[in-house]
Amino acid sequence: MSKVRVRFAPSPTGGLHLGGVRTVLFNYLFAKKYGGDFIVRIEDTDQTRFVEGAEQYIFDCLKWCGMEPDESPLHGGPYAPYRQSERKESYRQYAEQLVQDGFAYYAFDTKEELEKMREDFRSAENPSPQYDHNIRHKMRNSLSLTEAEIKNLLAKDTPHVIRIKMPEGEQVSFTDMIRGEISFETSLVDDKVLLKADGMPTYHLAVVADDYAMKITHAFRGEEWLPSAPVHLLLWKYLGWEKAMPQWAHLPLIMGPNGKLSKRDGAKYGFPVFAMNWPQAPVGTDPKTGELTEGFKEKGFLPEAFINLLAVLGWNDGTEQEIYSMEELIEHFSMDRVHVAGAKFDYEKAKWFNHEWIKKLEVGNLKLKVKEILSTVGLDISDDSLLDKVIELVRDRCTLLPDFVQHAGYFFKTPQELDIEAVKPKWNEEKVSFFNEYAGQLETIENWNAVETESIFKILVAEKNIKPGELLLPLRIMLVGGKFGPAVFQIAELIGKAETIKRIKNALTIFTA
RNA sequence: GCCGCGUUGGUCAAGGGGUUAAGACGCCUCCCUUUCACGGAGGAAUCACGGGUUCGAAUCCCGUACGUGGUACCA
Numbered sequence: 001m002s003k004v005r006v007r008f009a010p011s012p013t014g015g016l017h018l019g020g021v022r023t024v025l026f027n028y029l030f031a032k033k034y035g036g037d038f039i040v041r042i043e044d045t046d047q048t049r050f051v052e053g054a055e056q057y058i059f060d061c062l063k064w065c066g067m068e069p070d071e072s073p074l075h076g077g078p079y080a081p082y083r084q085s086e087r088k089e090s091y092r093q094y095a096e097q098l099v100q101d102g103f104a105y106y107a108f109d110t111k112e113e114l115e116k117m118r119e120d121f122r123s124a125e126n127p128s129p130q131y132d133h134n135i136r137h138k139m140r141n142s143l144s145l146t147e148a149e150i151k152n153l154l155a156k157d158t159p160h161v162i163r164i165k166m167p168e169g170e171q172v173s174f175t176d177m178i179r180g181e182i183s184f185e186t187s188l189v190d191d192k193v194l195l196k197a198d199g200m201p202t203y204h205l206a207v208v209a210d211d212y213a214m215k216i217t218h219a220f221r222g223e224e225w226l227p228s229a230p231v232h233l234l235l236w237k238y239l240g241w242e243k244a245m246p247q248w249a250h251l252p253l254i255m256g257p258n259g260k261l262s263k264r265d266g267a268k269y270g271f272p273v274f275a276m277n278w279p280q281a282p283v284g285t286d287p288k289t290g291e292l293t294e295g296f297k298e299k300g301f302l303p304e305a306f307i308n309l310l311a312v313l314g315w316n317d318g319t320e321q322e323i324y325s326m327e328e329l330i331e332h333f334s335m336d337r338v339h340v341a342g343a344k345f346d347y348e349k350a351k352w353f354n355h356e357w358i359k360k361l362e363v364g365n366l367k368l369k370v371k372e373i374l375s376t377v378g379l380d381i382s383d384d385s386l387l388d389k390v391i392e393l394v395r396d397r398c399t400l401l402p403d404f405v406q407h408a409g410y411f412f413k414t415p416q417e418l419d420i421e422a423v424k425p426k427w428n429e430e431k432v433s434f435f436n437e438y439a440g441q442l443e444t445i446e447n448w449n450a451v452e453t454e455s456i457f458k459i460l461v462a463e464k465n466i467k468p469g470e471l472l473l474p475l476r477i478m479l480v481g482g483k484f485g486p487a488v489f490q491i492a493e494l495i496g497k498a499e500t501i502k503r504i505k506n507a508l509t510i511f512t513a
Numbered sequence: 514g515c516c517g518c519g520u521u522g523g524u525c526a527a528g529g530g531g532u533u534a535a536g537a538c539g540c541c542u543c544c545c546u547u548u549c550a551c552g553g554a555g556g557a558a559u560c561a562c563g564g565g566u567u568c569g570a571a572u573c574c575c576g577u578a579c580g581u582g583g584u585a586c587c588a
Contacts, residue, residue, distance in 0.1 A: 011588050046587055111586085127515045161586055179518075188516055188582090190566055196586040203588050227517050227583040252519085259581065312537095316526065320536050339526090342581065346524045349538040359551085396548040407549090422548090469547040476548055484549040 004036025012054025015274035022310045029333040061275040084206045091201035095162040103238040107141040130190035162195040172230040177249035184230040208235040219246040253342035267291035271347040300401030305357035355399040415481030450489040478507035
């Protein structure tokens with residue numbers, strides 16, 4: 001049995017967003033399916049953007065989603081350290097080795113010099129000149145300088161980077177698990193920086209070195225990495241690890257209303273883009289209001305729904321099934337059914353998934369979340385059996401968890417505001433006396449249930465010769481406060497005799513006032 | 514500009530030489546429901562374009578257009 005080891009390399013610099021979670025999810029499903037390890041590594045090579053607490057946040061997200069990540073990065077493990085900043089020395093070694101072997105070189109160009117180069121070579125045909133084989137000899141690097149000059153610069157600790165020396169006129173190709181054969185012309189790829197002046201590697205060096213060190217067999221990442229794949233391929237080769245190179249899968253992008261889904265799209269278009277809130281993350285906040293864009297969790301999504309909607313965004317198993325549990329996903333998932341084209345994220349459909357899961361989830365599981373939501377508005381439910389019944393009764397009309405506040409709240413608390421406008425235009429003395437009488441008769445009921453309250457209602461309506469419809473709506477408003485909810489008499493049954501009568505009398509004074 | 518990757522209704526998508534071109538979301542109509550939903554029955558809406566190949570193309574090939582990603586000492 002082959003052991004699969006997939007990696008997930010979250011960027012800790014922003015929150016964990018849709019695309020990120022989906023990459024992890026596919027990693028996870030693949031690893032689970034083929035009995036492999038699922039390794040999480042923290043890419044913190046950009047120290048200026050790194051936010052403390054990133055690991056914890058990422059693990060919290062993964063756990064919320066129902067993935068069981070190997071928490072080694074938090075406590076150490078077989079491939080420790082998992083933070084790239086702690087592997088700094090090994091990257092430097094590899095970079096130096098590449099220089100020695102003639103596959104890379106030192107570059108001493110300052111920021112200003114690079115800018116000048118880009119300006120000098122910029123033209124209509126070439127709006128963004130690359131640091132490549134055409135111009136590297138015109139720059140200050142160990143390819144263009146003399147031996148003595150280089151020695152001198154190095155001796156003086158001149159800040160420098162190490163760049164890969166892209167070969168000319170070679171064809172680099174590989175087989176992507178999703179897209180098949182892909183090839184690149186090396187002359188068209190620039191001399192990417194491998195090791196930065198601060199001694200940290202760029203992503204390009206780091207992925208290769210880490211994947212090798214962690215014995216990764218399958219590496220999944222977003223499609224935005226495809227253009228730099230040739231650099232990575234060459235690095236595997238130059239470092240002499242070609243045989244150990246993982247299989248690549250470049251996942252299609254998740255698009256927002258305007259191009260690749262960005263972290264700002266959430267605030268812009270009013271839907272979540274992060275799995276969960278991360279107060280420390282500067283990227284999730286709206287620059288104008290300073291408000292944090294809510295995560296899917298905070299917005300009231302069920303993790304089951306979140307995972308589900310992400311899984312079918314860019315993948316399907318060829319059947320008509322759309323609702324999948326994590327177990328089903330693991331069973332049905334296959335890499336060759338992942339799409340090649342990017343998919344636009346549709347918030348309406350996302351909500352539909354949540355609705356489906358609210359309807360589907362067993363009460364026991366849902367109850368905890370509903371309790372949590374209700375407690376945020378000051379409702380602490382002690383009667384579990386009542387809550388169970390309420391959930392069964394109203395779950396169909398809740399799309400997001402917070403909808404339970406409206407739809408379940410009035411079972412536990414007398415509505416504070418009544419939709420008087422719905423009643424008032426047709427309100428009259430006749431109705432007042434009806435409800436007074438009805439309330440009186442309710443008092444006499446011994447065996448309180450929906451059938452009893454309804455039959456009394458019907459008899460009285462017939463006696464008074466009023467259309468039931470004229471009275472059903474007011475009664476509903478009295479009990480729930482608005483024009484929504486399940487059958488009125490069902491509601492009356494659950495809130496109980498005393499409370500029902502109380503609400504009727506209470507409303508009567510408000511309506512007639 | 515150059516390079517990469519794409520392109521089936523508004524969105525997610527099935528279909529990979531012969532189909533009335535599935536299904537889902539959303540939208541519309543009706544039924545159910547004396548509320549709001551759920552549910553049920555219908556409806557509008559699609560193979561980017563142009564050339565080939567073929568008896569036959571959404572499907573294979575080539576162009577074009579469009580989209581998207583990359584072109585940073587960001588990932």
